[in-house]
Amino acid sequence: MRHRQESLAHSAAVARLGSLAPLTGQEIQALQLAELGSQRVSPSREIVVEGAPVRDVSIILSGWACRVRHFMDGRRQILGFLLPGDLIGVCRQNEPVAVTTVFALTEVVTCPAPPVVPGENGLAEAYAMSAALEEAYLFRQIARLGRLNAYERIVDWLLETRDRLRLAGLEYDGSFPMPLTQEVLADTLGLTSVHVNRTLQTLRRDRRIEWRGGMVRLVDPEGLAALIDYRPVLVTSAARS
Amino acid sequence: MRHRQESLAHSAAVARLGSLAPLTGQEIQALQLAELGSQRVSPSREIVVEGAPVRDVSIILSGWACRVRHFMDGRRQILGFLLPGDLIGVCRQNEPVAVTTVFALTEVVTCPAPPVVPGENGLAEAYAMSAALEEAYLFRQIARLGRLNAYERIVDWLLETRDRLRLAGLEYDGSFPMPLTQEVLADTLGLTSVHVNRTLQTLRRDRRIEWRGGMVRLVDPEGLAALIDYRPVLVTSAARS
DNA sequence: CGACAAGTTGATGTTACTCAAAAGTGGTGG
DNA sequence: CCACCACTTTTGAGTAACATCAACTTGTCG
Numbered sequence: 001m002r003h004r005q006e007s008l009a010h011s012a013a014v015a016r017l018g019s020l021a022p023l024t025g026q027e028i029q030a031l032q033l034a035e036l037g038s039q040r041v042s043p044s045r046e047i048v049v050e051g052a053p054v055r056d057v058s059i060i061l062s063g064w065a066c067r068v069r070h071f072m073d074g075r076r077q078i079l080g081f082l083l084p085g086d087l088i089g090v091c092r093q094n095e096p097v098a099v100t101t102v103f104a105l106t107e108v109v110t111c112p113a114p115p116v117v118p119g120e121n122g123l124a125e126a127y128a129m130s131a132a133l134e135e136a137y138l139f140r141q142i143a144r145l146g147r148l149n150a151y152e153r154i155v156d157w158l159l160e161t162r163d164r165l166r167l168a169g170l171e172y173d174g175s176f177p178m179p180l181t182q183e184v185l186a187d188t189l190g191l192t193s194v195h196v197n198r199t200l201q202t203l204r205r206d207r208r209i210e211w212r213g214g215m216v217r218l219v220d221p222e223g224l225a226a227l228i229d230y231r232p233v234l235v236t237s238a239a240r241s
Numbered sequence: 242m243r244h245r246q247e248s249l250a251h252s253a254a255v256a257r258l259g260s261l262a263p264l265t266g267q268e269i270q271a272l273q274l275a276e277l278g279s280q281r282v283s284p285s286r287e288i289v290v291e292g293a294p295v296r297d298v299s300i301i302l303s304g305w306a307c308r309v310r311h312f313m314d315g316r317r318q319i320l321g322f323l324l325p326g327d328l329i330g331v332c333r334q335n336e337p338v339a340v341t342t343v344f345a346l347t348e349v350v351t352c353p354a355p356p357v358v359p360g361e362n363g364l365a366e367a368y369a370m371s372a373a374l375e376e377a378y379l380f381r382q383i384a385r386l387g388r389l390n391a392y393e394r395i396v397d398w399l400l401e402t403r404d405r406l407r408l409a410g411l412e413y414d415g416s417f418p419m420p421l422t423q424e425v426l427a428d429t430l431g432l433t434s435v436h437v438n439r440t441l442q443t444l445r446r447d448r449r450i451e452w453r454g455g456m457v458r459l460v461d462p463e464g465l466a467a468l469i470d471y472r473p474v475l476v477t478s479a480a481r482s
Numbered sequence: 483c484g485a486c487a488a489g490t491t492g493a494t495g496t497t498a499c500t501c502a503a504a505a506g507t508g509g510t511g512g
Numbered sequence: 513c514c515a516c517c518a519c520t521t522t523t524g525a526g527t528a529a530c531a532t533c534a535a536c537t538t539g540t541c542g
Contacts, residue, residue: 069380069383069384077384099376132340135376135379136340138376138383139308142310142318142320142321142383143310145431146318146386146430147312147431149498181521182521183520183521190386190387193520193521194498194499194523197520197521197522197523198523201522229314390530391530422487424488432531433530434489438489438490439491442490
């Protein structure tokens with residue numbers, strides 16, 4: 001298990017899906033094969049457009065994307081992020097239509113998600129877990145916006161994002177990549193960029209976070225979690241690698 | 242079609258699911274049969290507890306329930322509502338665990354959801370549409386909390402709730418039932434009950450809504466929708482009854 | 483009628499927004 | 513290497529929206 005994770009550390013998608021459910025060798029091969037058909041999307045480009053028919057399901061291999069809702073007067077709200085190993089385009093309808101626009105925040109590389117094969121149910125389970133997690137993140141986002149203040153929102157979001165990136169093997173020595181501008185973070189957390197800036201300064205002054213050069217380090221994650229009553233998303237036994 | 246809706250107006254569940262996808266006579270019968278096995282839940286009782294294993298899928302026949310998240314300091318956030326015709330306990334995981342607590346706000350009557358039968362795909366489609374709608378309501382709730390002010394939040398929520406109740410045939414002569422206290426609405430919209438109260442007064446003074454005796458009437462729904470850039474949730478051709 | 487929950491009101495406090503400008507950052511081309 | 517540009521971050525001052533606290537009123541139901 002440990003050996004497999006290390007040998008595949010280059011692929012966040014395999015790392016994440018393999019953490020969500022045990023994958024067979026065939027399934028890992030299928031993923032690696034699919035990754036050869038990768039596609040590149042430039043920053044600020046739309047990956048999926050609201051209302052457009054959904055093509056196939058794809059996996060994010062690298063980069064950050066987000067679901068976004070625009071208002072007529074220029075306001076916008078980022079609904080959630082899509083990080084490496086996440087699936088795009090999972091759809092429960094018969095007539096699949098994208099419910100939200102998905103937008104590349106950085107350069108994003110995707111590949112088609114290998115189809116589920118009867119007999120090999122690791123991938124199917126991983127896909128199902130992925131969908132369940134995505135829903136859980138939506139619930140968390142609602143609670144965050146509805147009842148936390150700016151300081152708590154930022155801490156809560158950082159803890160959640162750290163957990164998500166760790167699941168994909170993207171934490172390095174206690175730090176994780178953070179390619180967002182404060183403006184984007186503001187549109188995520190329902191704040192203004194000015195207020196995000198001031199709150200981040202408070203967090204730095206309190207020696208709670210370090211944010212430099214596109215990387216973030218949480219100085220005392222457990223302390224932060226206790227501070228704001230952060231509870232990690234439920235994971236089944238399969239996810240405790 | 243019209244005839245069928247009228248003759249079944251007594252069941253919000255059949256009305257709603259039948260609006261989401263065309264159902265065969267057998268499927269409608271299966272629903273009516275399932276409704277005989279109904280269960281009653283008292284107000285303020287939990288229907289599903291966070292972390293507990295999910296039993297089977299059930300349908301709400303009448304009453305209002307909500308998903309709720311509690312914080313240690315007493316704050317709470319209502320994540321979304323479950324209205325007549327909605328499904329509880331749909332779960333994509335292998336080890337099904339409830340992600341959120343579901344709480345009866347009024348007396349709620351549920352029944353087991355009839356299983357999908359191969360060959361008859363109306364129900365399956367309706368269930369899928371229902372899940373897709375539920376997700377769409379989560380996205381809307383995020384945008385509402387993140388970027389709308391108190392006045393807009395209330396209007397937006399009222400318009401959405403009206404649409405949902407209409408789908409289940411629960412609008413009567415331009416009015417729809419509203420069994421919530423202002424306190425509950427506050428916990429839904431991320432406000433205090435005092436502020437909800439003042440904002441509702443403004444809405445009444447503006448002659449935009451009437452709210453008496455557990456019923457709400459939107460005086461000019463189209464005008465309200467234009468006012469706050471309300472866009473109804475996407476529905477496929479099947480839902481335009 | 484009495485009790486309890488829900489709705490209403492007023493005074494005051496705080497969080498976060500707005501507007502505007504300055505300072506820092508990184509990339510590009512001359 | 514420097515000048516320039518666009519973008520991001522930072523800072524300050526004033527303001528608006530919403531929260532808090534506490535009392536009072538209304539409605540409901542046994």
